[in-house]
Amino acid sequence: MTEPRAPKRLFIETYGCQMNVYDSERMRDVLAPLGYAVAEKPDDADLVILNTCHIREKATEKVYSEIGRLRAHKERRAAEGKGMTITIAGCVAQAEGEEIMRRAPAVDFVVGPQAYHKLPELIARAARQAGERLETDFTAQEKFDVLPARAPDGVTAFLSVQEGCDKFCTFCVVPYTRGAEFSRPFADVLAEARSLADKGVREITLLGQNVNAYHGGASFAALLNELAAIDGIARIRYMTSHPIEMTDELIGLHGAEPKLMPYLHLPIQSGSDRILKAMNRKHDGAFYRDIVTRVRAARPDLALSTDIIVGFPGETEKEFEATMQLVGDVTFAAAFSFKYSARPGTPAAGMAGQVSEDEKSDRLRRLQAVLFAQQTAFNAGQVGRTLPVLVTGDGRRPGQKHGRSPYLQSVHFHDAQAQDGDIVDVRITGSSQNSLTGEVQALAPA
16 A cells, blocks of 8 residues: 655745735645645755745845755755755845845745745746746736635634835835735625635734725725625724825724724834935824824724834934824834834935934834833723633633734633633733733623
C-alpha cells in the first residue's frame, strides 16, 4: 500500500498593517488546495513567505535580516536533501523587488500585494527554475475575482473592501506600493460577508487604505447598512479611515446602527496646520476637531484612536506643541505614534529641514507619555461598567475566556459555559493600559 503523502508545510511571517494580515490569510487560502498545511515556525517549512511592510525604515531592514536567517535554514535543509522556497511578498516586494532579487539570492521569487493569487504559478516556476521570478503587476480586479472561498480562523474576520490610495500624503509609500484606489463591487463584498457569517464569523472589520472612500457601487455608509442586515453578523468595524471621507451619512450611521461598534480609527498625523499642509493631508486641525465633535455627538460613548507622526521635515518645537495641544483637547482611547521615517521616492524624503533623530526621539517620548496616560485612563473608566463582550477564545489560565469589548479592548474573564461567538455581559473589575478583566453576568442576546 502506498504511504499517504505528507503535507507540505507553509510558514507566513506578517509585518505591518491589518491589510497585510488579511493578505496573509488569503495567501494561505490560495495555497491550501496545493496541499500546504500551516507550520508554527519557519525552520522546517517547505515554503516561507515574508509578507512585508514598507511604511517604516526599520521594517525594511528587518526583512533583509530575516532573509539571512532563512538562508541558513534553506542551506541546512538542502544538505538533508529537502527543499525550501523563500518568497517575499507585500509592499517591500512591490517597491524593491528587483533590489531584493539582486541583493538576496536565497529568495526564490517576489510577489506584490496585487498578485498573490498567482502564487501556484510562481511556485511551479521556481520548482522548474524557469521563467520570471518577479511578479508585481497591479491587477486588483483580477486578484479578487479568482481568490478561493474564505476559511476563517475564528469568530472575527477581516474583509478587504478597498485597496490603494489616491491621497498622496507626502510621507507615504502606499500609492506606489498598493496602487490607485480600487473598491470591490458592492455585491462581491456582501457575498463574502454572508459566506463568513455562514461559517460562524460574528464580527467583521472592513479594511482599506482609505476604507471610507469606498465607491464600489454604493456609498460606504450604504455598504455598512447592508452588512448590518446580514443574519449572524453581530458587530462591524472599519479601518483605516480618512477625515475628509467622513460624510454626514457615515457620521449619522454611528448613532443609528447598533451593530456598528463605537470605535473609530481616524488618523490626524499632526496638530499643526502648516505640517498638515506639507503632508498633503487635505484638511486642517479645525476640520478634524469638527469631525470628532460631530461623530461624538452621534455616538457619545465613541472610543477614538489615531495615528501621529513626530519630526516631520521642518517641524518646529512650536508645531510639535500644537500636536500635543490637539491630543490633550481631543483625547484618544488608543493611538499609534511614530517618528517620521523618510521613505525613498516620497516627496517628504527630499524636503529641507529634516529633524534630527535625537529630537524625534525626545518628541515621541513626550507624546507617548500623554497618549499612554489617555489610554490607561480610558480603560480605567470601564471599571464598574457592564460591557457586552464577544467571546473569541480561551485565556491563558484554566477556565479563563478571552473576548473583545465594543471598544476593541481585550477582556479576560472566567466562564465555563461561554462558547466562542457568544456575547456575554461582563462587569469590568480591573484594567491595565492594554486590557480589561471582569466577571461574567449573563448571556446577552445575540
